[in-house]
Amino acid sequence: xxxxESRLREFRPRRPSAxxxxxxxxxxxxxxLATAAGIAAVMLIATWLRAPPPPPAVINVGAALTExxxxxxxxxxxxxxxISRTALPDVTARGGALExxxxxx
Amino acid sequence: xxxxxxxxxxxxxxxxxxxxxxxxxxxxxxxxxLHQVFLKVxxxxxxxxxEPRPYLxxxxxxxxxxxxxxxxxxxxxxxxxxxxxxxxxxxxTSLALQSALRTLPDEQREVVVLRIWGELTxxxxxxxxxxxxxxxxxxxxxxxxxxxxxxRG
Numbered sequence: 001x002x003x004x005e006s007r008l009r010e011f012r013p014r015r016p017s018a019x020x021x022x023x024x025x026x027x028x029x030x031x032x033l034a035t036a037a038g039i040a041a042v043m044l045i046a047t048w049l050r051a052p053p054p055p056p057a058v059i060n061v062g063a064a065l066t067e068x069x070x071x072x073x074x075x076x077x078x079x080x081x082x083i084s085r086t087a088l089p090d091v092t093a094r095g096g097a098l099e100x101x102x103x104x105x
Numbered sequence: 106x107x108x109x110x111x112x113x114x115x116x117x118x119x120x121x122x123x124x125x126x127x128x129x130x131x132x133x134x135x136x137x138x139l140h141q142v143f144l145k146v147x148x149x150x151x152x153x154x155x156e157p158r159p160y161l162x163x164x165x166x167x168x169x170x171x172x173x174x175x176x177x178x179x180x181x182x183x184x185x186x187x188x189x190x191x192x193x194x195x196x197x198t199s200l201a202l203q204s205a206l207r208t209l210p211d212e213q214r215e216v217v218v219l220r221i222w223g224e225l226t227x228x229x230x231x232x233x234x235x236x237x238x239x240x241x242x243x244x245x246x247x248x249x250x251x252x253x254x255x256x257r258g
Contacts, residue, residue, distance in 0.1 A: 004253055008221045010192040011202060013123025016136050019114055019143045 110147050113157055120223045121165050126188040127206065127218040128169040135188065138168040162223055162233045205256030213248030216241050 065083070069076045118139065125135035142164045145151050153160050191198040206214055212234075219230040231241040 005221060005249065008202075008252075011189045011199065011222075013119040013126065013222055014132075014188055014190050016114075016118045016122040016139055019111070019140055019147065 107147060110143060113146075113161065114143055117158060117161055121161055123188060123222040124162055124215075124218050125165050125169050127214050128166065128211075129172060130186070130207065132186050132188045134172055135169070138172055139165060142168050156229075158223075159225065159229045159232050162219060162225065162229075166233055202256055205252055208255050209248050209251055213244045213251065216244040217248040217252065220245050 065076070065080065068079050121142075122132075122135055122139050125138050126132050129135045129138065142161065145164075146153065151164070187196065187199055187203065189199045189203055191202070206217070209217065215234060216230055219225045219233060220227070223230070225233065227238045227241045227245070230245075231238040234241065236244075
């Protein structure tokens with residue numbers, strides 16, 4: 001080996017950085033998948049929370065009371081009293097069918 | 106297994122990085138290629154038969170060539186892309202030598218780097234590249250002669 005080659009050999013390639021952690025490398029795929037799934041789940045929940053609540057189920061009070069009056073008349077009064085607490089129309093509502101009645105009071 | 110591979114990395118990492126840099130001219134991409142090769146070995150996807158050094162140089166070469174094929178365009182290089190360390194720690198000297206190496210034709214530079222910093226024999230270098238030992242020796246001689254002209258270290 002001549003002097004020139006020896007001189008070249010005095011130079012050294014720099015040390016490479018450490019090999020990336022193989023476990024992290026292996027996890028890289030699943031981590032991204034899990035992250036994507038998590039983001040999708042959060043977005044889904046957020047969308048669901050922002051959606052308007054479903055309308056309350058409409059109970060046909062009239063039909064139920066008619067049926068009760070015909071089949072169990074003895075329970076009718078009690079049922080009517082109970083239902084009247086929540087199911088009677090608001091006589092004070094503007095534009096409602098019972099508004100003229102309310103004006104009489 | 107892990108310890109053996111890491112020992113190989115410790116022993117040959119510098120030379121392999123130098124070789125990858127000579128092929129890619131981009132130290133960052135070269136390091137990625139080097140890691141890619143060692144990660145494959147660590148995961149047991151490849152088994153090294155026989156002498157590991159020529160095998161590793163060949164693996165780095167293949168990975169670097171794949172990288173080049175995957176590149177849409179040549180990477181613009183700054184002078185800051187330093188991969189050689191000079192004995193006196195001078196950046197200018199290192200960059201001057203790197204610059205001189207870049208003036209060599211690819212096939213000459215490759216053999217020079219394999220021989221000088223990879224410390225491979227002509228036979229080993231020839232196996233890595235897939236040429237005859239005589240061709241490797243010839244490329245080396247031409248490369249060194251040109252380097253002498255271009256670089257005055």
